[in-house]
Amino acid sequence: MNTLLDAVRRHADAHSNGDGVVSTAIPGLLIVRATAPSELMHDVQRPLACLVLQGAKHVSVGSRAFDFAAGDSLLVSADVPTVSQITHASIAQPYYSLVLELDPAVITDLVAQMPAQSAGDPAPVRVDPTEEETLDAALRLMKLLERPASLPVLQAQGVREMHYWLLAGRHGDAIRKLGWPDGHVQRVARAVKLLRRQYAQPIAVETLAAEAGMSPSAFHQHFKAVTSLSPLQFQKQLRLIEARRLMQSQGSNASTAAYAVGYESVPQFTREYGRLFGRPPVADMRAALQRTVG
Template sequence: MTDLLETLRRHAEAHADAAGMAPTPIPGLSTVRATAPSDLVHAVSRPLVCLVVQGSKRVTMGRQDFDFSAGDSLLITADVPTVSQITKASRAAPYLSLVLELDPGVIADLIAEMMPGPTARGAPVRVDQTEAEVAEAALRLMRLFDRPSAVPILQCALVREMHYWLLAGRHGPAIRNIAWPGGQAQRVARAVAILRAEYAKPLRVERLAAEAGMSASTFHQHFRAVTSLSPLQFQKHLRLIEARRLMLSEGAQAASAAFSVGYESVSQFTREYHRMFGAPPARSTKASRARAAA
């Protein structure tokens, strides 16, 4: 993976923002760079694959920890709450990874054309070695950035190829669940899309259940099985993560951030923020800024 490491390093150094994120010309594809171990990062992750080419990282979902490093791939097959931390990085050898959001449409098309294969149940987060074909497809995607005129013409084919090798490899059985026709993951994903778009608004579970084509009780059961949270908890995670972003990135005060994400009570927001991030909003953001400055 030496060539992929060098190509990714050049792109990340040229385009990474203050948080180490560097978007690419291809939607859903980004790189991550860090020159030191990071703070804990809370997120509600989308289905994705993360190829680590240098350094190490830990992702926690519920009570499960997943440690992975150079040569490994992290797979997330559902919208789930995670806490992540880069554990090995330095200026001499930064943490570097390539992240691709998985496209259910592309996966469904490929499954229809490929030989029937098994599906895998279990946790929506898993780690395995990155296969050579996946790394080579990723390298071809990254090299495309040096030829901007070729990006709009070739990107779809290369993204499709990378999805193919992921489906054909170790992660394939788990990835198939994302686009299984009528499967619970696909139906829950329709409700998740509404929650992500309208997290700041009051939402009735009946509406989400109808979007998923389920009764309210069945929807609750399947939603928790896929995401590990209830719909209300999922919405709360989205609100708190966005409020934290507003305070850290845009300098919003706690009250302003709380009302912006849909809270009607600042005291309730403070309690729930403290429970999730381990400190009240003001103290938490001050500590995060101090660590970032250091």
């Protein structure tokens, strides 16, 4: 673990201007670094595996909550809304995690070559101890980053190896569902992809169901089973999260952000924003500014 932590720390400290997400030259491989506990963070996660190497984090999905720390991995096997918070981090001991976005194409290819597994926990989010083989594969990926000339030749193989060990381990059954092209998870994922592209536009459930290749009633049922939200609730969260980003990163006011993400009523936007984030937009931005100044 310490060897992987050292490699992640070196890369993050060399490529980060502060706390936050640090990209790498390998698509889909990210590092999260924080030197203090965070505020609550709302997001609609894509499928990923998060290996915590130092510090601790809390994540809730609907009524389920998870606390995990160094030595644990968080698996997200579907597009789901999460509320998360880094709970243990300091300047002396920052929070570090390595995140791999899961690739359904790689999973499909690997599953075709691997023996079948018995069904496991169907929940789209789970936490388990990180397995040694996964840590070793992650370390090899980090070492490739230190040898840029090797990336064009070896990075695809390294990403594939890490997917393999995730599939072969405790998370295997949940990840396999991402590799079933005609399975419910993949069908819902096609509709989610459309929602992410067109979140600011009205989209009929019938259009989303057609994208998923399901009847509207079956689509609604499977969408909620996979994501924990109805399609309308899912789109609403995408809009509100994007509006918050516009206000925080671009200085948009509430009405500008509301219209930009598809709202026709600013009072409705303000009510729904307050329900999701706990404060109306103006108060939320004031609190964010105070945290920055402080």
